[in-house]
Amino acid sequence: MSNILNYLTTFWQMFRKDIQVEWRGRQGVPVMLVFTLLIVFLFNFALQLSPELQSGLAAGLLWVSLAFASTLGLNRSIGLERENSGLDGLLLAPVDRSAIFFAKSLSNFCFTMLVALILLPIFSIFYQQNMIRLPLIGVTLLGLSSYTSLGTLLAALSIQARTRDVLLPVLLYPLALPILIASVEASRAVLDSQPMDHFSSWIYLLLSCTLLFNAAGLLFFETILEE
């Protein structure tokens, strides 16, 4: 009993600290937000997406830009622990390391989800369709939660490499591809107002990815962090 309590205390404290740092610097969320908008503009220009196409593309663009932006967030969140060997400080603390994993992935999730929630109305305007729908928010929630737990795991892996600054995307994108595809497909189905059972398989895929990567975090985070 007291063990679970300890676990939750650690979890809560780590999470709170992340929020505190973000609040102090107010850098993660604005950077991600500006970055997603930039990507959208960049793509529209460079790929000269024609207007007819775009309504179908909205879901794809949403997820690509969220994926890129959340890499920034992940990099920053884990860079935070690395500055001046802050990681050592964590490793010294008498806490379960998997609690650290869950806290970090929750805070990453919260920041990315916040960005997504701001993005949805903007996309609605840009792509002329109502994207503020409960099922779409649900899909975003699921997709991002599995994406950020995988991302947190891999970010912890990548900071130990000399090339930590650039390694994360290379590790993350290929592994995250199933998540992204499932999220895009499910979002597209929601936007096309398809009935739930047409895309439920994607939802199941997302659910199992979330479970899988969180389990991986629980199992491996300790191993990843030790040097």
Added chain:
Amino acid sequence: MSNILNYLTTFWQMFRKDIQVEWRGRQGVPVMLVFTLLIVFLFNFALQLSPELQSGLAAGLLWVSLAFASTLGLNRSIGLERENSGLDGLLLAPVDRSAIFFAKSLSNFCFTMLVALILLPIFSIFYQQNMIRLPLIGVTLLGLSSYTSLGTLLAALSIQARTRDVLLPVLLYPLALPILIASVEASRAVLDSQPMDHFSSWIYLLLSCTLLFNAAGLLFFETILEE
């Protein structure tokens, strides 16, 4: 006279050192290469680009992926100078700081250009058209040279910020947009085998961007680096 010689010595030494570090770690170019390929796959999946479309999109995709990848390279290249206050060491050296700027932008250019040269044949296969054409290589050369000089300038700006890990893309992409548009348009024109005078205005735009940003480097790099 001896001043110019000194300037060139500094330039050459800084450039050589960058090549040496890259050779030692062999981290920049491979990471960039893998990253560009990943982006191409990701887009094909997420945006469900259909094969007919793709030939028109090839130029756009080429430049978007090069832009993303070279951000990684820039981050790494400037991160190198920052580790253990290596920047202080440079600032102490009795050298013109603008020579450092030119050396850094040249080495960034070389690495990105290398990636581009490997990418062109790969794109040729993916998008079923011959992209290994001299004019296209010329456009790539011009586009990347102005992109990397702007990037080097902004990277030097961003490392002084607390959020250096994530700031560069946010600063770079919007400012680089003219370069990217011009490069995409010119590449497209080349791929469509248009005569030179149809797209010469883009080439002039690229040339003037290169000049402009190099001049900005010459003028401001000293100011940027001082603390």
Added chain:
Amino acid sequence: MDKKPALLVFLDILSVILVPAALVLIVFFTPVEAVMGPVQKVFYFHVSAAWAGMLGFILAAIAGGGYLITRRFPWDWLSLSAIEVGVVFGLIAILSGMVWARPIWNTWWVWDPRLTTTAIMQLIYLAYFILRSGLNTPEAQARLGAVYAIVGVVTVPLTFFSIRLFRTIHPVVIASGSGPAFRMTPRMQLAFFTSLFVFTILLIDLVWNRFRLARLQAKIQQEVSQNAR
């Protein structure tokens, strides 16, 4: 806090009077445009706001240059103020353009080069705030902010000329455009130039007030940090 200079008070009053006056002029004096109908009246504020925004960004770049040469903080406050006010005007231009676009193009937004470059220009200056907030000392903020404001100003002409560079559905009025432009009647021209003038006055007034606020903030910070030890 020192007293407001008389000129600034005058500007305050002037803008309080002029903005409603221009509004009256636009609503009652100008004719209703034949094709677009009453919505076209957004035009006057739309273009003026865009103009004022760009003017703000150019002013910021000049002030940035001033800081780099003299290294005196007032230049930095001016640069920062001009960008802040410029961003607000830019937002007004985009929002009013959207209001206009809704009935004309039957959508809030199209991926038109003009619209996109305008939005990107906005993002450039939003990134300016992110840059500043990541820097630790006012000196660094001023110095790097100045460099960025100068480098960033290149997109202003690009935005201005984007309708002339690209094929676009966005109209061209100034310069001898051949695109889907509309002719201005003399009354329209009068209202147009009046609102340009009014927004320029408003820009100067707002930047000046914001500048004084920045100076006050610096003073407070100074006092706080002196009392801290």
Added chain:
Amino acid sequence: MAKQTLTFSARIEIRGLTKRFHYHAILDHLSLTINEGDFCVLIGANGAGKTTLLRILAGLIHPTEGEIIFGSGQITNGPNLRRHIGYVGHQSMFYQDLTAAENLMHYARLYRLSDVDKAITNGLNTSGLDQYRNQPVRTFSRGMQQRLSLARAMLHEPEIMLFDEPYTGLDQEAVQFLDKKLKALNQPNRTILMAAHRPHRLLPMASHIAWLKAGKIVEHLPISQLHKSPALKRYLGAPA
């Protein structure tokens, strides 16, 4: 929550410890026992492996071979063990954007101290950083960071204290504070292991001295027996 501290004995036994980097053994079948209550000064040349040894003991890096037994060996690695260890390393381990007080608070909470506020105030007081408590750690000078590191490591009053050149960057005032603190800490149920290059000032306080050389502990004596090892005495040289 039952205090495990009661049953914990702060003894460190290192058996056949080896650490290789790229097949080069930095620590080479090193064995050393530090008894509860000892204050052992670890000396050795630059690059001898002192930091490596201390980091292994702190659980920050894993040895290639060998084992380390803490206390009577019941508590094996994991959170329960880490609660009893305090470590001050070469780096300061703080969140640069948070203030001194917030950083200590974070650690105090992770260690689940019962009276967080008191622990922090106490830590900041004894390290003389009271007036800087609300300043971000990023702006601290080297010595201030070192003071804060010391405060952090002692926050939870661990039984095993590992110090890696703790006097680095401290000014006269801070040195005195640390001296006093060390004297107070040096109790029968607490073990101190400290890497130091100029240990003369420590000799009156410490109980043992260990000399790390070529990956092994070549000497490990009580301070009182120092005269028995002329090589060690020569290495130490005259007090600076």
Added chain:
Amino acid sequence: MAKQTLTFSARIEIRGLTKRFHYHAILDHLSLTINEGDFCVLIGANGAGKTTLLRILAGLIHPTEGEIIFGSGQITNGPNLRRHIGYVGHQSMFYQDLTAAENLMHYARLYRLSDVDKAITNGLNTSGLDQYRNQPVRTFSRGMQQRLSLARAMLHEPEIMLFDEPYTGLDQEAVQFLDKKLKALNQPNRTILMAAHRPHRLLPMASHIAWLKAGKIVEHLPISQLHKSPALKRYLGAPA
């Protein structure tokens, strides 16, 4: 290339130097003159501003106000001035992936030394890092990095040497090397300014001592006059 060294006089004159961080003055209209040939020890509490002062002198940060005149003032800031300055700071300033020799080579080339190889071999030799010359700096221990930093700063034999706690992390052997090197460097045409917390070992070598307190130099005396300032003597305390 005419050697400007001939006309350079290694005198430092600081006039009304102020450095503010967030409007709080760390250095507050500080004035100090160090004559050519002086060896001045800079003391002051943690956070007094020693590092800030040295970094300003090295040209790494810009003062808020005030001026610094080197030599007779002909050579103003810029590359020509930096050639005459050597600085050892709190951090090591190396490319972590390059080896010790490659790093020194890089700096030697930037300083355009005439005999690069000799300078490097010499530097590595005197700092006792010969055997590690082809090891990446990333793997160096703290003391080894510090040794290499010293070698780097002396590579071009500058006339003005700024040291920020150079003894940090050095073992007995390296301390002796540095002592010897300092004695050799201490020549009439060379000026040394060194921040140190425990300057007792330096007193026999140094010529002056300056005390930085509350943003100002409150004492600046020749060592021989030390007895005239009881406050300073008290601050220094007994030799450790």
